[in-house]
Amino acid sequence: MNPDTVTIGKIVGVHGVKGYVKVHCEAESFSLFASGHTVIVRDSKGGSRAMEVVDARPQGRKLLLLLKGISDRNLAETLPGSDLLVKKTSLPDLEPDTYYWSDIAGMSVISADGHHVGTVASLIETGSNDVYVIQTQDAGEILIPAIASVVLEIDLNRKIMRVDIPEGL
Numbered sequence: 001m002n003p004d005t006v007t008i009g010k011i012v013g014v015h016g017v018k019g020y021v022k023v024h025c026e027a028e029s030f031s032l033f034a035s036g037h038t039v040i041v042r043d044s045k046g047g048s049r050a051m052e053v054v055d056a057r058p059q060g061r062k063l064l065l066l067l068k069g070i071s072d073r074n075l076a077e078t079l080p081g082s083d084l085l086v087k088k089t090s091l092p093d094l095e096p097d098t099y100y101w102s103d104i105a106g107m108s109v110i111s112a113d114g115h116h117v118g119t120v121a122s123l124i125e126t127g128s129n130d131v132y133v134i135q136t137q138d139a140g141e142i143l144i145p146a147i148a149s150v151v152l153e154i155d156l157n158r159k160i161m162r163v164d165i166p167e168g169l
Contacts, residue, residue, distance in 0.1 A: 009033075021070070022063070025063045034056065038052055044082065104154070105120055110162050111163060117165070121133045121135040131145050150164055
């Protein structure tokens with residue numbers, strides 16, 4: 001995947017006859033899907049094209065999206081399975097000490113004393129704080145809460161997360 005882009009959703013179906021697609025949104029806000037914004041549609045074969053958003057409407061936990069050039073159901077039916085991406089430069093600026101998930105995924109995790117723990121495999125969103133799922137070589141998966149007392153440092157340039165793992169994890 002292009003390091004200058006980030007996935008913000010996946011087309012999971014079609015809706016109606018006017019060309020709307022159903023999107024599973026991976027962005028925290030629907031603002032990236034506002035009318036006039038450009039998204040990159042990447043199909044399952046790796047082909048991609050930039051498309052302008054014409055209309056976007058929430059529908060429960062999904063989003064109904066109409067893209068310029070997709071004017072009927074037949075054209076829309078070619079899109080399910082495609083990922084939706086945007087250029088990182090179009091993302092809003094983050095608060096200090098906050099990160100995009102795409103920047104954390106795959107990061108090497110190092111203990112406070114310098115030992116390699118594993119790699120960030122996924123993220124679990126909870127009500128109070130996120131939890132990083134760390135894939136280790138010998139212990140399988142371990143869960144590390146994304147809180148300051150545990151995650152001591154995140155170095156985006158070196159792709160390293162330094163952690164102080166509490167007893168029992």
